[in-house]
Amino acid sequence: MKTAAIIVAAGKGIRAGSPTPKQYQSIAGRPVLAWSVERFLARSDIDAVLCVIADGAEALYRTAVSDLKNKKLLPPCTGGATRQASVHNGLKALAGQGFTHVLVHDAARPGLDDDTLDRLTAALETQDGALAALPVNDTLKAGDEADQITKTVDRTGLWAAQTPQAFAFDRLLAAHKQFANTEVTDDAALAELAGIEVRLVPGTVRNMKITRPEDFAIVERLLMETTYEFRTGHGYDVHAFEPGDHVILCGVKIPHTAKLKGHSDADAGMHALTDALFGAIGLGDIGDHFPPSDPQWKGAASEVFLKKAVSEVIARGGTITHCDITLICENPKIGPHRNAMRNALAEIMNVAPDRISVKATTTEKLGFTGREEGLAAMATATVRLPETL
Numbered sequence: 554m555k556t557a558a559i560i561v562a563a564g565k566g567i568r569a570g571s572p573t574p575k576q577y578q579s580i581a582g583r584p585v586l587a588w589s590v591e592r593f594l595a596r597s598d599i600d601a602v603l604c605v606i607a608d609g610a611e612a613l614y615r616t617a618v619s620d621l622k623n624k625k626l627l628p629p630c631t632g633g634a635t636r637q638a639s640v641h642n643g644l645k646a647l648a649g650q651g652f653t654h655v656l657v658h659d660a661a662r663p664g665l666d667d668d669t670l671d672r673l674t675a676a677l678e679t680q681d682g683a684l685a686a687l688p689v690n691d692t693l694k695a696g697d698e699a700d701q702i703t704k705t706v707d708r709t710g711l712w713a714a715q716t717p718q719a720f721a722f723d724r725l726l727a728a729h730k731q732f733a734n735t736e737v738t739d740d741a742a743l744a745e746l747a748g749i750e751v752r753l754v755p756g757t758v759r760n761m762k763i764t765r766p767e768d769f770a771i772v773e774r775l776l777m778e779t780t781y782e783f784r785t786g787h788g789y790d791v792h793a794f795e796p797g798d799h800v801i802l803c804g805v806k807i808p809h810t811a812k813l814k815g816h817s818d819a820d821a822g823m824h825a826l827t828d829a830l831f832g833a834i835g836l837g838d839i840g841d842h843f844p845p846s847d848p849q850w851k852g853a854a855s856e857v858f859l860k861k862a863v864s865e866v867i868a869r870g871g872t873i874t875h876c877d878i879t880l881i882c883e884n885p886k887i888g889p890h891r892n893a894m895r896n897a898l899a900e901i902m903n904v905a906p907d908r909i910s911v912k913a914t915t916t917e918k919l920g921f922t923g924r925e926e927g928l929a930a931m932a933t934a935t936v937r938l939p940e941t942l
């Protein structure tokens with residue numbers, strides 16, 4: 554499966570009544586759009602996220618997603634006059650890139666949770682369409698222009714549609730093309746017209762759409778109920794020098810008069826960072842996951858270890874807030890390579906370089922690092938996790 558998410562954010566938000574469209578309003582401390590996008594970026598089963606924005610809204614968009622540096626977030630594309638046209642534009646922008654599945658979500662639903670996404674992606678394993686929805690619990694009335702009841706509608710089997718709505722990519726794109734002139738209010742309606750079977754999976758009240766002015770306060774309260782905690786982990790690693798001509802530190806190859814001895818590539822900086830991440834989520838240490846006794850890790854590139862630790866954080870709904878690494882050695886000199894190290898780690902971890910710090914110190918020629926018998930590395934990592942962990 555290669556899955557993309559399309560977040561439609563090209564609406565004017567007329568019913569919400571605010572001068573700036575609702576998706577750019579701040580709620581519980583950050584823009585509505587940032588809440589909606591972040592949930593998808595944090596998932597390892599979503600490969601790319603595309604926002605569809607109104608023509609001329611580029612500056613608003615950039616500000617809204619400014620703290621979401623993640624290479625999965627693609628440059629936005631421009632929407633159309635209706636939600637349907639905006640989704641269609643998003644699909645066309647993603648076509649031909651090998652996506653097998655797509656989840657379409659309203660920017661105006663910032664309260665999406667991982668359980669709903671899990672239910673949708675599970676449904677896609679066995680069929681080509683699924684949507685989040687809530688069974689209708691109230692008695693339904695039909696009314697006339699004078700607000701007089703005309704009848705009571707049987708609510709049996711009725712659901713209120715939410716987003717995300719998830720589909721096999723090619724089938725949804727074909728449905729949008731075929732029924733571009735038939736006006737509908739959601740993608741599941743097009744899927745119905747195209748004969749795609751669509752499964753209803755339970756959504757949540759928290760995932761309600763901000764439609765009217767009073768909804769901001771309701772959704773804000775719902776968002777505040779999910780609290781996050783910050784955890785810090787610590788890692789330490791040492792490797793001895795042996796004859797050689799380079800070392801690998803924080804993913805960067807540095808010419809040197811010795812190499813570091815180890816079962817893997819002996820990247821002490823990356824090992825300390827990996828341990829710090831495992832520590833922050835209480836998942837043991839690098840040796841538990843990659844035992845040195847296992848021959849498959851002989852000579853392994855340490856980014857394999859780091860990527861595993863990052864994926865464990867993401868699998869818990871977490872985000873990496875900051876990492877700080879200190880390399881302790883007399884030589885090689887680290888200063889000239891610090892930025893390359895930050896960039897290499899940022900690339901491997903899929904976080905912004907400004908969330909990664911690499912520092913170095915000597916021990917004033919004292920101890921084993923001072924005698925240049927070996928090199929040490931310390932790291933701390935801070936992660937933000939939903940409190941339900």
Ligand SMILES: Nc1ccn([C@@H]2O[C@H](COP(=O)(O)OP(=O)(O)OP(=O)(O)O)[C@@H](O)[C@H]2O)c(=O)n1
Nearest residue numbers: 561562563564565566567568634635639660661
């Ligand atoms: N031409 C449009 C219209 C809507 N949307 C998006 O579709 C989602 C759901 O639509 P709705 O709540 O109807 O948003 P608006 O169209 O912005 O609201 P209104 O009808 O009150 O103007 C929103 O995230 C909205 O930004 C879109 O991308 N392009």
Ligand SMILES: C[C@](O)(CO)[C@H](O)COP(=O)(O)O
Nearest residue numbers: 636659714715716738739762
């Ligand atoms: C797609 C949708 O969110 C499903 O509930 C909804 O239909 C879009 O908003 P609108 O208010 O119907 O335009």
